[in-house]
Amino acid sequence: MHIFEGFLPSPWWQLWFVFSIPVIMFGMYRLNKLVSERRDLLPLLAVAGAFIFVLSSLKLPSVTGSSSHPTGTGMAAIMFGPAVTAVLGVIVLLYQALFLAHGGLTTLGANVASMGIIGPLAAYLIYKAGMKANINFYVVVFFAATFADWITYVVTSTQLALAFPSQAGGFVGSLQAFLAIFATTQVPLAIMEGALTALIFKYIIQVKSDALVELKVISQETVNKLRGISA
Amino acid sequence: MTKMLDDYALLSPLRYTNNWLKIGVVGFGILMGISSQAPLVPFSIAICMSLATLIFGRVPPKFYLKLLMGPAVFVVFSVIIIAFFFGGGPELFGFNVLDYRLGVNTGGLSMAFLVFSRTLGGMCCLFFLALTTPMVELFSVLKKTRLPDSFIELSMMMYRYIFVFLDVAWCIKHAQTVRLGYHDLRTSLHSMAMLCSTLFLRSWEQGEKTFVAMNARCYDGKMMIFEEKKTGEIFRSCIESGLHGCNRGGMVRF
Structure with missing residues (x-):
């Protein structure tokens, strides 16, 4: 969820930049190294970033009648790893602020922290752990994408609660309120995104699995196994 | 659109x-x-x-x-x-x-x-x-800052492809809509997943093609753009x- 321009008061937006900038620097370092090793990756990463942006600008049909858009961060993290996703996330969030009026410039640090760093990291960890435990690929992808989406909202609620602690209960009090409104309403949407991401992977594996094998998302054996099951 | x-x-x-x-x-x-x-x-x-x-x-x-x-x-x-x-x-x-x-x-x-x-x-x-x-x-403003070249290159290429893929996405979406691809939640979830996976594969192919095209034109990690002096x-x-x-x-x- 995007925090809009001007919403976070003074010490907090700077603090979130302090949190995000080192991670982005590390991501850029990794990116530079990757690109100098394999030059053909740069165009590929560019189209991946554009893909995330387009994905996030598509409206997802929603249960309540209101529409929400997939964040796509879980998927990106599974495909490209969290460090590169952080760099792509910064660019995508900047474009969203400037093209679609989602988010803002001073709140960019906080938004990058929730949507570009922590959410994708959670997805990546869940994905890696799940694959190690030999659970079905689609189930793992479903959980990774669902939690990436949901954790993003939890982080945003935490950011808001830290900036605006309540009179009576302090940070915990307002965290409960923000979580109640943003995190619980997000649960069905997060599940939708998880299902969507799992379906996307299913179609990709059916049509052209080499792309995923080349990105080292899954091994050829897993593809064969999945195809054997679905055939 | x-x-x-x-x-x-x-x-x-x-x-x-x-x-x-x-x-x-x-x-x-x-x-x-x-x-x-x-x-x-x-x-x-x-x-x-x-x-x-x-x-x-x-x-x-x-x-x-x-x-x-x-x-x-x-x-x-x-x-x-x-x-x-x-x-x-x-x-x-x-x-x-x-x-x-x-x-x-x-x-x-x-x-x-x-x-x-x-x-x-x-x-x-x-x-x-x-x-x-x-x-x-x-x-042109970003180029004057000290951000790494690969970051700026990446954002410029992304900018270009956003429009290409938006076009593809909207074409597919219209085609799906007229075939009642979004008439209830279940079908729309499937249509949406089909759209996204096609988009991913298209973008993957496009990325490979772009690399070949840019290599053929002596791309060495720096794209030169014309910039008017102001x-x-x-x-x-x-x-x-x-x-x-x-x-x-x-x-x-x-």
Whole structure:
């Protein structure tokens, strides 16, 4: 969820930049190294970033009648790893602020922290752990994408609660309120995104699995196994 | 197809005014708004910026209002929470929910009002930049900063492909819609997944093709773009924008 321009008061937006900038620097370092090793990756990463942006600008049909858009961060993290996703996330969030009026410039640090760093990291960890435990690929992808989406909202609620602690209960009090409104309403949407991401992977594996094998998302054996099951 | 802010920026009469001037004005407005302790300052910034966008940027007012409604849901929810949970002072009104007292007091209400005005001021500044400065112009600004080349290259290529893929996505979506691909939740989930996976595979192929094409044209990690020099123009654009510059400066000062 995007925090809009001007919403976070003074010490907090700077603090979130302090949190995000080192991670982005590390991501850029990794990116530079990757690109100098394999030059053909740069165009590929560019189209991946554009893909995330387009994905996030598509409206997802929603249960309540209101529409929400997939964040796509879980998927990106599974495909490209969290460090590169952080760099792509910064660019995508900047474009969203400037093209679609989602988010803002001073709140960019906080938004990058929730949507570009922590959410994708959670997805990546869940994905890696799940694959190690030999659970079905689609189930793992479903959980990774669902939690990436949901954790993003939890982080945003935490950011808001830290900036605006309540009179009576302090940070915990307002965290409960923000979580109640943003995190619980997000649960069905997060599940939708998880299902969507799992379906996307299913179609990709059916049509052209080499792309995923080349990105080292899954091994050829897993593809064969999945195809054997679905055939 | 949805119109993006960049489309308006490319046609904007303020497109060719100096980029640094625009960024400076917007940055100043955003920082003033966010650091102010009274709602008056961000509100006046919002009014000035909106007037500048509407009059000098010639943005259709209807479109501008629709843009302002974008953040509304998030802002309204969060502001209500702040009003209920933040600040002290005498209680203005309240009610009991399941033995739990919910009340709005003066401190919370004024904080909510302040946050609302800051967001409004910030969004108006952002809209001004987004609606008058196309990304192409911002790239030349980015190139002057010390960001790594690969980062800027990446954002430039992404910018180009956003439009290519948006086009593909909308074509597929229209085709699916006329075939009743979105008539209920189940089918729309499937259609959406099909759309996204096709888009991914298309973009993957496009990425490979682009690399071949760029390699064939001796790409060595640096894309050269033509950039008009606007250094001499800064004084002219200062005079040109003097009217709204003064206007804005005068309003911001108090």
